Amino acid sequence: MRSRLLRRPNAKIGAVLIAVMLVAAVFGVMYTPYDPIINNLHARLVAPSGQHWLGTDEWGRDVFSRLLNGASVSVFVSFSTVLVSVAIGALVGALTGYFSGWPSRFVMLFIDALLAFPSLIMALGVIAVFGASSTGVIIALSLTYIPAVARVVRANVLSLREKEYVEASRVMGNAELYTMLRHALPNAVAPIIVLATALFGWALLAESALSFLGLGVPPPASSWGGMLADSRNYVEQAPWLAIAPGLAISLSLLGVNLFGDALRDEFDPHMKNLV
Amino acid sequence: MAAVTLPSASSSKSVNDAVLAIEHLDIGLRTADGETKRIVVDANFSIAPGETLALVGESGSGKTMLARAILRLLPPNIRVLNGAIRYAGDDLAHLDAARLRALRGNAIGMVFQEPMVSLNPALRIGVQMTEALRLHRGLRYDDARKRCLDLLERVRIADPVACLNAYPHQFSGGMRQRIMLASTLAMQPKLLIADEPTTALDAIVRKEVMDIMAQLTREMGTAVLLVSHDLGMVARYAQRVVVLCRGETMETGETRHVIADPQHEYTRKLLASLPARVERARPAPDGAALVEIRDLDVDFGKPSSLLAFWRKRETFRAVRGANLDLHVGETLAVVGESGSGKTTIGRALVRLVRESGGSIRFEGRDITACSKRDLEAYRLKSQMVFQDPYSSLDPRMRLVDIVAEGLRRMPDLSKQARRARASAMLAEVGLPGDFVERFPHELSGGQRQRVCIARAIVAGPCFLVADEAVSALDVTVQKQVLALLEGLQKKFGFAYLFITHDLGVVEQIADRVAVIYRGRILEIGPRDAIFGDARHPYTLRLLQATPRIRRIEGGAGYRLEQHASRAQPPPAGYVYFNHGSIPDQALSEGEPVMLAVGPNHYAACAASAAPTNKESS
Numbered sequence: 001m002r003s004r005l006l007r008r009p010n011a012k013i014g015a016v017l018i019a020v021m022l023v024a025a026v027f028g029v030m031y032t033p034y035d036p037i038i039n040n041l042h043a044r045l046v047a048p049s050g051q052h053w054l055g056t057d058e059w060g061r062d063v064f065s066r067l068l069n070g071a072s073v074s075v076f077v078s079f080s081t082v083l084v085s086v087a088i089g090a091l092v093g094a095l096t097g098y099f100s101g102w103p104s105r106f107v108m109l110f111i112d113a114l115l116a117f118p119s120l121i122m123a124l125g126v127i128a129v130f131g132a133s134s135t136g137v138i139i140a141l142s143l144t145y146i147p148a149v150a151r152v153v154r155a156n157v158l159s160l161r162e163k164e165y166v167e168a169s170r171v172m173g174n175a176e177l178y179t180m181l182r183h184a185l186p187n188a189v190a191p192i193i194v195l196a197t198a199l200f201g202w203a204l205l206a207e208s209a210l211s212f213l214g215l216g217v218p219p220p221a222s223s224w225g226g227m228l229a230d231s232r233n234y235v236e237q238a239p240w241l242a243i244a245p246g247l248a249i250s251l252s253l254l255g256v257n258l259f260g261d262a263l264r265d266e267f268d269p270h271m272k273n274l275v
Numbered sequence: 276m277a278a279v280t281l282p283s284a285s286s287s288k289s290v291n292d293a294v295l296a297i298e299h300l301d302i303g304l305r306t307a308d309g310e311t312k313r314i315v316v317d318a319n320f321s322i323a324p325g326e327t328l329a330l331v332g333e334s335g336s337g338k339t340m341l342a343r344a345i346l347r348l349l350p351p352n353i354r355v356l357n358g359a360i361r362y363a364g365d366d367l368a369h370l371d372a373a374r375l376r377a378l379r380g381n382a383i384g385m386v387f388q389e390p391m392v393s394l395n396p397a398l399r400i401g402v403q404m405t406e407a408l409r410l411h412r413g414l415r416y417d418d419a420r421k422r423c424l425d426l427l428e429r430v431r432i433a434d435p436v437a438c439l440n441a442y443p444h445q446f447s448g449g450m451r452q453r454i455m456l457a458s459t460l461a462m463q464p465k466l467l468i469a470d471e472p473t474t475a476l477d478a479i480v481r482k483e484v485m486d487i488m489a490q491l492t493r494e495m496g497t498a499v500l501l502v503s504h505d506l507g508m509v510a511r512y513a514q515r516v517v518v519l520c521r522g523e524t525m526e527t528g529e530t531r532h533v534i535a536d537p538q539h540e541y542t543r544k545l546l547a548s549l550p551a552r553v554e555r556a557r558p559a560p561d562g563a564a565l566v567e568i569r570d571l572d573v574d575f576g577k578p579s580s581l582l583a584f585w586r587k588r589e590t591f592r593a594v595r596g597a598n599l600d601l602h603v604g605e606t607l608a609v610v611g612e613s614g615s616g617k618t619t620i621g622r623a624l625v626r627l628v629r630e631s632g633g634s635i636r637f638e639g640r641d642i643t644a645c646s647k648r649d650l651e652a653y654r655l656k657s658q659m660v661f662q663d664p665y666s667s668l669d670p671r672m673r674l675v676d677i678v679a680e681g682l683r684r685m686p687d688l689s690k691q692a693r694r695a696r697a698s699a700m701l702a703e704v705g706l707p708g709d710f711v712e713r714f715p716h717e718l719s720g721g722q723r724q725r726v727c728i729a730r731a732i733v734a735g736p737c738f739l740v741a742d743e744a745v746s747a748l749d750v751t752v753q754k755q756v757l758a759l760l761e762g763l764q765k766k767f768g769f770a771y772l773f774i775t776h777d778l779g780v781v782e783q784i785a786d787r788v789a790v791i792y793r794g795r796i797l798e799i800g801p802r803d804a805i806f807g808d809a810r811h812p813y814t815l816r817l818l819q820a821t822p823r824i825r826r827i828e829g830g831a832g833y834r835l836e837q838h839a840s841r842a843q844p845p846p847a848g849y850v851y852f853n854h855g856s857i858p859d860q861a862l863s864e865g866e867p868v869m870l871a872v873g874p875n876h877y878a879a880c881a882a883s884a885a886p887t888n889k890e891s892s
Contacts, residue, residue, distance in 0.1 A: 163666045163667075164661035164662070164663055164666045164667035165667050165669045165677075167627055167661065168659065168661065168667060168727070168730065168731075169680070170627060171625045171626075171627065171657070171658060171659045172654065172680065172683065172684060172734075173650075173651050173654030173684045174680075174684065182669075187669070187670065187671065
């Protein structure tokens with residue numbers, strides 16, 4: 001399947017962009033040309049050059065190094081968010097989809113109520129409780145995405161529950177939980193993967209938005225959203241300050257979305273056989 | 276039993292007189308690899324005015340694509356390669372789009388298989404029915420409406436005026452198909468293409484719709500192209516037949532002759548695959564039953580609103596007071612139309628649904644109220660084979676694992692032993708060797724059903740519930756699977772509760788038959804008694820609605836047989852439901868009683884009328 005997937009041009013572009021982002025994230029942790037945090041007031045607002053590929057900011061910090069460092073923060077936060085929300089959301093969705101009855105309905109009522117809140121507003125509230133840190137952002141974003149995952153998984157498990165092979169397993173005398181984990185949930189994996197890819201993109205964007213508002217990873221640690229926010233005062237003198245993180249966010253998101261779309265087309269049986 | 280004579284085909288069959296002539300038609304499918312595969316090869320036939328010609332074949336024979344090609348209703352990757360479709364001097368295969376559109380729904384009408392989706396649910400019947408008349412004939416709404424009312428009356432819709440103002444969801448499948456027929460025939464088309472028009476309908480409704488269609492097209496002189504897989508129906512309604520197999524024409528001729536004296540090997544195979552009654556030497560059931568179902572009621576709750584945790588649910592009673600015995604090693608068929616509750620009885624038996632009342636005893640133990648351990652033991656003794664071979668196997672598992680899972684609840688079996696027994700069982704059902712490591716999507720429908728059977732019997736059950744287990748299969752495959760089921764029964768000695776709507780299959784394999792309607796068992800008895808001496812009027816209607824093709828004694832050919840109707844009117848007192856919605860008044864006199872009408876043969880009868888009817892029947 002992988003080779004077929006990568007035959008799609010969109011998937012190729014997406015995969016390359018994602019790979020660049022992941023490499024940047026690794027370098028952000030392992031090695032950066034300059035220290036991304038320490039100020040160097042002798043080299044403030046230096047334009048891009050051979051020494052500073054993407055210039056420096058108002059504190060004299062190398063923008064390229066900060067970009068790499070920001071990539072690792074963004075990827076870590078987004079990835080953790082996806083992991084947490086998919087794990088919890090899939091479990092809640094599978095349980096409420098497979099087992100009917102009032103406890104299920106009660107949980108879904110709660111999930112629907114969560115879904116009704118605008119996600120950023122809710123994230124703001126959660127961060128107000130947990131404080132502005134990467135953990136706070138992960139918890140906040142996970143809480144906003146769990147309902148979406150739960151809904152999608154529940155819808156899939158609801159229809160899978162009626163499949164005759166699930167009934168066959170019940171007739172064999174297998175326990176309900178076994179049947180759910182063995183036959184129902186694994187057959188819902190394809191939509192979960194597609195959704196997880198989309199979630200990664202959303203989380204990336206939301207993390208940047210929160211950092212832009214000063215609610216993400218606290219300074220002086222770098223983050224793309226925070227860099228974008230700091231650049232506002234110097235847009236005319238030092239446009240590279242805005243362009244570099246802006247492009248990083250856009251291209252990463254583009255990559256994730258292109259790849260996600262290709263993945264969805266690959267999994268969606270309705271699109272498959274169209275010549 | 277009486278042979279039915281068909282109206283002979285019109286003598287003038289020259290191509291010039293024909294309404295439609297297909298000449299050397301090839302239809303190709305463009306695959307994803309860019310290659311073109313021919314799915315219809317060199318088709319040749321013509322239809323005379325007023326004639327009904329049937330395209331018969333199994334799935335994948337190309338019959339539907341051939342019919343759809345006439346109005347160019349083909350999917351984008353399928354197209355006509357060669358040949359001509361002659362209609363009134365034009366070649367429809369190469370006609371420009373505008374002129375083809377003028378013919379569609381006008382001179383050539385079409386009725387589709389699925390009555391549930393072929394009417395637009397958002398529009399009133401009147402708007403849809405008058406659409407074609409206004410478009411093609413330029414009639415004003417009032418005139419179009421008059422014409423529609425006339426047609427609705429002719430397809431025997433009870434209240435045509437109300438019908439025009441109603442929405443499709445207010446009608447049953449049979450009614451919708453009649454409405455489709457009326458709206459298509461309102462245009463007085465020269466040709467009607469009917470693609471499996473009654474496949475989705477129950478036997479009695481099917482006969483009603485087909486009778487109306489045959490009568491109206493005869494009156495109007497409309498030629499009919501009937502696409503069907505059902506040889507019995509074709510034999511009853513079509514004058515001529517084209518037998519297709521994998522896109523190639525096997526045989527063409529008058530239906531009567533083709534059936535009486537099939538020329539092609541494939542036609543003979545098709546006819547030989549039809550279920551037929553074979554004598555079975557089975558001892559009459561005696562002694563204690565394996566399973567005893569007593570006064571079984573099953574209710575279903577209608578879905579209530581999300582917030583109403585506390586509200587009592589409305590219920591629908593799917594099974595009412597059913598009494599059934601299943602004996603060791605016998606095959607008991609439960610026959611009924613969709614919604615009759617036959618499936619629910621089977622599902623209650625394997626504990627997929629809970630009963631609301633009554634009891635189910637297995638070897639004397641009531642399994643509706645037993646310990647968890649007893650229930651687990653019972654699960655190993657009862658198994659089920661499902662209808663749809665495409666959704667009854669987990670697509671991610673290998674065949675050996677699917678079958679081995681049936682042994683998971685068996686105590687003291689290693690994984691190795693389970694896999695070994697699963698492989699042996701797969702070989703037993705005709706899937707030997709490297710089949711074990713394959714995935715379900717690599718198998719055909721018949722092979723999948725074999726896997727389902729292997730999974731069901733691997734743990735050595737005492738009985739199997741087979742819920743329409745062969746209904747989704749083509750007749751030739753169906754024959755093989757039925758033979759397998761019978762062979763396994765002989766070898767392992769389990770009993771079948773065979774749930775089906777197909778009387779032909781029942782006649783072939785059942786020892787006893789129970790007829791169920793609206794949750795009530797109306798008649799139960801030995802197979803020969805039900806088919807030869809049915810007492811309940813509903814059973815009789817069911818038998819009469821099912822056309823059967825039988826081998827001529829001592830010959831190679833076949834003929835169409837119709838169940839002889841009883842000379843006398845049905846005796847009063849039998850609990851009988853009119854086929855509309857009004858239950859017979861007998862029901863208002865209380866619960867029916869099962870009246871003994873022969874050895875082991877019982878029919879439902881109103882309690883008040885029971886004693887007097889004993890002699891009259």
